[in-house]
Amino acid sequence: VRADLVLVNARLVTCDPRAGDGPLGVLDRGALASDAGRIVWVGPERDLGSAVEADSGARELDAGRRAVLPGLVDCHTHLVFAGDRTHEFAARLRGEPYSAGGVMATVAATRAAPPEELERLALARLDRFLAHGVTTVEAKSGYGLTPEHERRLLEVAARLEHPVDVVRTFMGAHVVPAEYADDPDAYVDVVCIGMIPSLGLLAEFCDVWCDRGAFTPAQAHRVLRAARQEGLGLKVHAEQLDHSGGALLAAEHAAVSADHLEQATPDDAAALARSRSIGVLLPGASMMTGTPFAPARMLIGHGVRVALSTDFNPGTSPSENLQLAVALGCAQLRLTPEEAILAVTRHAAAALAREGRIGSLSPGAVCDLLILESGNEIDLAYHYGVNLTRTVVKNGTVVL
């Protein structure tokens, strides 16, 4: 095959078990070739010369025996918002509990912000995601909560010009806005009739928060049904504050993911395993709110494939460091390092309906990759709290 980029001298962590050793498919002396932004060949370095014909101007990257992973995928973020909730964080540390109502503070600041400011803030956040080796980020709306403001947030996300790809999710059903506090069902009508049918290509997924202080299972069911009719993929914020029925609802609607799951039960896990929904776990939010961590081992024991995400958002987890989510996944959720690495690569891609396209180093996948400042991928979990990114390649081009 022909190639315009060749990577050599790598400990290649393909995240494709067919391609190498162990659950991460590791090739200890691996090489990779890419052409026009797509991976065209992966294998032992000794086979590179016979398999790949590099173009005369091809770029050669020498990983220096370091670990090379797929570009990381953050499959659950609330990227676009304005405002500051440091005071709420400090109040929590003085003993006030976290509640869904804090979202309205961000809604007020976001509605008041001009689009240029929302764009500037989101681009700075994408810079920080990229600095941590993330090449794809999911971004939810949900801080507008009117047809105009929700649409505006998705339009801002669609306009972002940045090496990091942004996958857009409509989350008009984030919380019930203050204006509808006395009639939440009327707001659900606005979401189902006034927002979802006019989204067009602005969103690929629809998410809803089913919980105490947010939406009931019956209301969330209406939102998911309306979204499915428009051809949107489905996601549910489920079982975070209370056991509310969100996980079973996600399974019933064959949602691509059920996210949070701190209060999930074995019955929930069995249902999510049957529906092949990815369990997206968010240990940063548990850590920062001092609330229970998700029962990851129980979920995995029932056959749920789990992903990890930052849950980047202003209320509970304002961090773009997905590597830290790997460390927390191991230290707090008791994932093995291999499970935690799959959770920010292949399984995170599956949570965005992109398994095989991103999140693994396999022929046919987009050439997004991360060269670590380490010869061992387990350092992502072990050498915690620091940024181990050395080089980032996006679509076959070195971007960092």
Ligand SMILES: [Zn+2]
């Ligand atoms: Zn969230």
